[in-house]
Amino acid sequence: xxxxxxxxxxxxxxxxxxxxxxxxxxxxxxxxxxxxxxxxxxxxxxxxxxxxxxxxxxxxxxxxxxxxxxxxxxxxxxxxxxxxxxxxxxxxxxxxxxxxxxxx
Numbered sequence: 001x002x003x004x005x006x007x008x009x010x011x012x013x014x015x016x017x018x019x020x021x022x023x024x025x026x027x028x029x030x031x032x033x034x035x036x037x038x039x040x041x042x043x044x045x046x047x048x049x050x051x052x053x054x055x056x057x058x059x060x061x062x063x064x065x066x067x068x069x070x071x072x073x074x075x076x077x078x079x080x081x082x083x084x085x086x087x088x089x090x091x092x093x094x095x096x097x098x099x100x101x102x103x104x
Contacts, residue, residue, distance in 0.1 A: 014047065015040050017075060018092065022049050025070035029063065041090045046081045048092015067091045 018040055026034055037050040048071060061082075068080035068091045078093035 011040070018048065018071065021071045021074035024074055025067050028070055029066055031059075031063075031067070041092070043085065043090050044083055045094055046083055046090050046092050047078075047095060048081070048090050051089045051091060064089060064091060068093065 022036060026036075034051065041048055041050045048068070064082050065080065068082045071091065072078045072080040072093035075093060078095050081092060081094045083090045
């Protein structure tokens with residue numbers, strides 16, 4: 001039996017899809033005024049968007065985790081994920097198992 005072909009994701013399509021999912025998540029969690037960076041952030045296996053800690057104010061970890069869960073759910077895959085690193089918070093998802101590359 002031939003080996004399964006590794007999956008890849010399109011960077012341009014993922015950028016567009018993640019942005020739509022982020023906008024929907026911000027609306028759902030009543031955070032429409034939150035400023036998020038353009039494009040994708042990819043760090044430690046997480047694909048998502050960057051928010052600086054001062055923009056979140058007094059939001060709880062549960063609020064931030066809820067954003068990640070909404071983004072992952074909107075994209076129909078992946079595991080919700082959040083990483084806090086160097087004063088930035090990356091909120092998004094871990095790509096599904098089997099994704100070997102991101103290309104365009």
